[in-house]
Amino acid sequence: MSIEAKEEIWPLKQPFRISRGSRTEARVVVVTVSDGKEIGRGEGIPLARYNQTTASVLAQIESIAGEKNLNRQGLQDLLPPGAARNALDCALWDLEAKAFGKRAWELANIPIVSEVETSFTISLDTPEKMSAAAKANAKLPILKLKLGGDDLDLSRVQAVRETAPAARLLIDANESWSPSHYREIVSALKESRVELIEQPFSADADEVLESLDHPIPVCADESCHPTADLPRLTNRYEVINVKLDKTGGLTEALRLCERARESGFKLLIGCMVCTSLGIAPARLLASLTTWIDLDGPLLLARDRDHPVPYANGKIGVPSRELWG
Numbered sequence: 001m002s003i004e005a006k007e008e009i010w011p012l013k014q015p016f017r018i019s020r021g022s023r024t025e026a027r028v029v030v031v032t033v034s035d036g037k038e039i040g041r042g043e044g045i046p047l048a049r050y051n052q053t054t055a056s057v058l059a060q061i062e063s064i065a066g067e068k069n070l071n072r073q074g075l076q077d078l079l080p081p082g083a084a085r086n087a088l089d090c091a092l093w094d095l096e097a098k099a100f101g102k103r104a105w106e107l108a109n110i111p112i113v114s115e116v117e118t119s120f121t122i123s124l125d126t127p128e129k130m131s132a133a134a135k136a137n138a139k140l141p142i143l144k145l146k147l148g149g150d151d152l153d154l155s156r157v158q159a160v161r162e163t164a165p166a167a168r169l170l171i172d173a174n175e176s177w178s179p180s181h182y183r184e185i186v187s188a189l190k191e192s193r194v195e196l197i198e199q200p201f202s203a204d205a206d207e208v209l210e211s212l213d214h215p216i217p218v219c220a221d222e223s224c225h226p227t228a229d230l231p232r233l234t235n236r237y238e239v240i241n242v243k244l245d246k247t248g249g250l251t252e253a254l255r256l257c258e259r260a261r262e263s264g265f266k267l268l269i270g271c272m273v274c275t276s277l278g279i280a281p282a283r284l285l286a287s288l289t290t291w292i293d294l295d296g297p298l299l300l301a302r303d304r305d306h307p308v309p310y311a312n313g314k315i316g317v318p319s320r321e322l323w324g
Contacts, residue, residue: 019176031087040095044083045272060084081248089249104324131159140313149176172198209236280318
């Protein structure tokens with residue numbers, strides 16, 4: 001089997017900002033695997049938050065390029081969870097689907113629905129600018145607001161709620177809050193009909209959630225990567241954000257979803273800022289989850305050929321030409 005990997009850079013429509021910083025482009029690693037007959041592709045996103053760079057991800061992939069009889073199960077032991085394993089794992093799923101003449105969800109034995117609602121992310125900004133962004137997308141069913149842990153957070157949410165009274169609201173603090181900030185605004189967020197708070201505290205300081213009231217369900221993002229993370233999250237979170245770049249691919253993501261549901265967690269399937277090639281395998285998990293946040297390609301200036309179909313806040317089924 002041959003393995004090739006390369007970096008691609010995809011400009012964004014406009015700067016995208018969260019509490020940790022802003023970006024103007026998506027840097028992705030694309031892996032292509034071939035058995036000599038068929039070709040499979042996968043995409044991973046190197047993340048500085050997890051000490052990943054394009055160079056480190058490419059080096060990880062190169063380190064197993066000579067592995068004989070590489071398959072998805074063996075890959076789980078060869079590489080740690082992260083962007084490199086995700087890109088390779090998803091490429092192997094794509095290759096397997098083509099080799100057997102089936103769709104990936106048939107191989108995974110999971111149901112697929114023709115359309116699912118996704119949230120659309122509004123970048124961290126002033127209340128006025130976030131309100132304007134919400135107004136431009138007010139007809140979308142679900143808006144996810146990036147917050148920053150400062151005194152403007154509640155004003156941001158209230159400004160968006162006034163502009164988009166019918167939208168369902170999710171918020172994502174990206175580890176930026178303090179316990180006092182949480183206590184001060186959580187009741188008002190409930191009044192603004194916020195239905196989910198994502199990763200309020202740093203992943204290494206989230207034990208405080210065990211002693212705080214949860215009038216709104218709290219979702220683990222940075223705190224949860226592979227299935228092994230689940231036991232310590234009990235009594236801290238009600239929801240798990242499953243991202244393929246954190247689990248290290250679809251194979252582990254399927255396992256995480258199963259174990260999390262067995263443990264009583266609800267699920268959100270999320271993504272990084274990526275192209276449709278990164279969304280397609282994550283789209284398979286949509287029928288297993290309560291919330292879907294797969295809007296990465298909507299932030300790009302342009303997407304790949306044969307993109308995942310988006311219309312009116314809904315995502316269709318990926319085409320064979322794209323993946324799986």
